[in-house]
Amino acid sequence: MAGFGSWFRKPAPEESSQTIVKAQIPQAETAVRDFIVGFKDRTNLHYVLIFPVVHRVAVKLFVEDFGVEVALRQYQTLVSSLTSDGTIREDQFRNFTWPEVAPDDAPRTKELDELLWRLVRELVGQGLLKEAIANALLNTAIQASAKMDGLISAGFILTVLKELRDGVHTPPPEVRPEAARGTDEVTALIFNHMRDMAYLLKDRLGLEWQHLLPGMQSTSVICCIKYRGRDGALALFQDQVQKLAPILDQCPRNPPQQLPLTKLHLTNISTFNDAFRKLADDSLKNSDIHPLRVAHALSMLTMELASKHYDMNYLSSIVSSCCTDIEQGKYNFVAKTH
Structure with a gap:
């Protein structure tokens, strides 16, 4: 599978925002790759357990930035591009799920999720847009897992799509604090x-x-x-x-x-x-x-x-x-x- 660039485009007339995203993706990808390689070297957690975490962080960022409906449509477009030549069919992955995490690996996958979100916050603080970071995460996960096994890589993407359809990534309504009752x-x-x-x-x-x-x-x-x-x-x-x-x-x-x-x-x-x-x-x-x-x-x-x-x-x-x-x-x- 080749690099995908920016799969997600906001339905806005300002092309300048897409220019910014495109320019920021390589910087974000470098940070993400360095982080993943460093975490793998330090913990020896298998990549097959690392990339599901990366995919889940990516889709959450897309949902935060675009909303569930737009994210769902864009993942459907991505899956369509993967299955267009008939080599890969969606029905092949009907029973495909995320790999089971053994009890010994659970603490490391939890740590990976926490540290990856910390990296996301740092990149946002540096001025990178969520869209660029999400694309960097998705690109890295797709390209690296494809080198490991193309079918597994496709299965991860299809699993995200199934979860979006099932509402797994639909966030609960945000509840912000309110002024105390009786406040003028x-x-x-x-x-x-x-x-x-x-x-x-x-x-x-x-x-x-x-x-x-x-x-x-x-x-x-x-x-x-x-x-x-x-x-x-x-x-x-x-x-x-x-x-x-x-x-x-x-x-x-x-x-x-x-x-x-x-x-x-x-x-x-x-x-x-x-x-x-x-x-x-x-x-x-x-x-x-x-x-x-x-x-x-x-x-x-x-x-x-x-x-x-x-x-x-x-x-x-x-x-x-x-x-x-x-x-x-x-x-x-x-x-x-x-």
């Missing part, structure tokens, strides 16, 4: 706007919530200082820490992962923090919006995201760190304005 309408609107921007930036920058939540809390502190002053803000957040302390031992534990913090991560975190602070500043330019509302919305959002993805101990540590920063003068540049 203006604060709820600010909450929703900040929440949606946070999700958008997180996706574009390839970061995790643990990278973003401290900056969101910091923005809340700045807004709080603008209407309470530094001493008032410090007292407020110290009170929050004290109220959390008695319940921490009873709360479920789900601490953040120990993720690497590269120079790229730091750059993207800084980009997020700057964008989020600007969003808050832009909101405050509206004379009808008091800093109290923005601070309240951000505090709620930070609490909801921290408790949804991690635990209350992590939330307490974020708020406690802000208290220390206030005491050490890191917010002395913020003046009381209201």
Whole structure:
């Protein structure tokens, strides 16, 4: 099987996006190949178990970028191209499934999935589009598995298609946090706007919530200082820490992962923090919006995201760190304005 280039095209009139994708695929393929070879050398996991993981990550990226219906149509087109000359028929693979993973290999396939997603996030953070990364994963899996066995390579693609038809890769509806019941309408609107921007930036920058939540809390502190002053803000957040302390031992534990913090991560975190602070500043330019509302919305959002993805101990540590920063003068540049 030859290289496939970009199989997936967005139904958009801007050809420039496809030019970008085409230019990015070789870079992504190099990163993917190096990763797979390195993982194989280190773990000795057989390629027949590696490539199913690669295929599943690729199809999930396609679904995230295009939606299930478009991904399904494009995989059908891909399968049609493989079966067009009659050498390979779809009905030959009716009983073909992913290879069984032995108990001894299960931890390594799980590790592969986690590390491959980490690579995807890093590539997204470098500015590569999901479409380019997904094509790189698909191309690599098809070409390398074809060298191993052309029928197995075709079987993997057909298995993905069957799973798409069966709804295996249809994501559940995304449930984003909502403002607490009883929140006034203006604060709820600010909450929703900040929440949606946070999700958008997180996706574009390839970061995790643990990278973003401290900056969101910091923005809340700045807004709080603008209407309470530094001493008032410090007292407020110290009170929050004290109220959390008695319940921490009873709360479920789900601490953040120990993720690497590269120079790229730091750059993207800084980009997020700057964008989020600007969003808050832009909101405050509206004379009808008091800093109290923005601070309240951000505090709620930070609490909801921290408790949804991690635990209350992590939330307490974020708020406690802000208290220390206030005491050490890191917010002395913020003046009381209201």
